[in-house]
Amino acid sequence: MKRNYLxxxxxxxxxxxxxxxxxxxxxxxxxxxEKAQFEEQLKxxxxxxxxxKLHQEVDMALTDGKALxxxxxxxxxxxxxxxENQSNTSxxxxxxxxxxxxxxxxxxxxxxxxxxxWMINSSNTLSNEALFATYYTPYNFSTxxxxxxxxxxxxxxxxxxxxxxxxxxASRLFSAYLQANPTDxxxxxxxxxxxxxxxxxALEAAxxxxxxxxxxxxxxxxxxxxxxxxLIRLKQGDIASAKTLLQALLNAEDKQIARQxxxxxxxxx
Numbered sequence: 001m002k003r004n005y006l007x008x009x010x011x012x013x014x015x016x017x018x019x020x021x022x023x024x025x026x027x028x029x030x031x032x033x034e035k036a037q038f039e040e041q042l043k044x045x046x047x048x049x050x051x052x053k054l055h056q057e058v059d060m061a062l063t064d065g066k067a068l069x070x071x072x073x074x075x076x077x078x079x080x081x082x083x084e085n086q087s088n089t090s091x092x093x094x095x096x097x098x099x100x101x102x103x104x105x106x107x108x109x110x111x112x113x114x115x116x117x118w119m120i121n122s123s124n125t126l127s128n129e130a131l132f133a134t135y136y137t138p139y140n141f142s143t144x145x146x147x148x149x150x151x152x153x154x155x156x157x158x159x160x161x162x163x164x165x166x167x168x169x170a171s172r173l174f175s176a177y178l179q180a181n182p183t184d185x186x187x188x189x190x191x192x193x194x195x196x197x198x199x200x201x202a203l204e205a206a207x208x209x210x211x212x213x214x215x216x217x218x219x220x221x222x223x224x225x226x227x228x229x230x231l232i233r234l235k236q237g238d239i240a241s242a243k244t245l246l247q248a249l250l251n252a253e254d255k256q257i258a259r260q261x262x263x264x265x266x267x268x269x
Contacts, residue, residue, distance in 0.1 A: 014045055022055050132235040135264055139193045139224065153177070155187055162190065167197045188212045189221045196228065207232045223252045227261065234268075243268065 017038070024030050025038050042049055141159045152160070158173035171194035178187045192209035195202040206228070213225035230245035249261035 014041055017041075017048060017051070019055075022052055025052070026055060128234050128237055128239075131264065131267055132231055135260060136196075136228075136231050138197055139189075139228075141190065141193075154180075155184070155190075158187070158190055162194060162197075165197075167194050170194045171198075183216075185213045185216045185219045185221060189225060192225070192228065196232075203232050203236060223249060223254050223257050227257050230261070230264075234264075239268065 015037070021030070021038075025035065030038060042052065141162055143159065143163060154173055154177040158170050158177060161167075161173055162170035171191060174187050174191035174194060178184065178191065181187060188209045192206040192213070195206035195209065210225040210229040210232070213219065213221050214229065216222070226245050226249055230242045230249070233239075233242040233245065243265065246261040246265050249257055250265075252258040252261065
């Protein structure tokens, strides 16, 4: 059998391309002669071809936002870089003193891909906090205009303070009004609204006041109280209660609330 003495020389001419050079090839940033050399080596270098395919699939996973593809790539990295290649291509043995560096770099690559998979996967669904921030808007109370000779009630003063962003004063005035008028669900709704506007919001105190409005059942604020209570339960992590309230709002008379409830339910699935 005739031995090809040129084969060792050809193998020696193969270049060990860096990650940056592979990315430059994919981005079209290599010079024409560099690109030609890269593509020529690609025809016979199975390891380089495998690395290039890996980069292409990672880029596609990142672009499409498909975390599952990236997760599969993470699992395959170990097979490609920690086991011997079963193809006919020779395996390059690193000198002993360089092996710890190569192993560390491979582990770093695995960890980085795993983190990227987690970050992309977690970004597909918003957190409870993010959903609350997205869907919550402060209730807008209409200003009450009194005629001449009519003095503003404590309730009117509370509304005025709330509209002026003086949450503490509004909360104090609503509470004072409720002491004299404990069954006025408008004031309960107003007090709950001030609790939500506090920093940080008093979620459970607001929930109790909204529940009073819901339990009354005979006022125009019931649907809005259910909406805000659903947001509170979502922020608190009580997903089951939040979904129950939102599902009850799908047939709300207030079509805007019905649409918001449907959208939020879709986000939570």
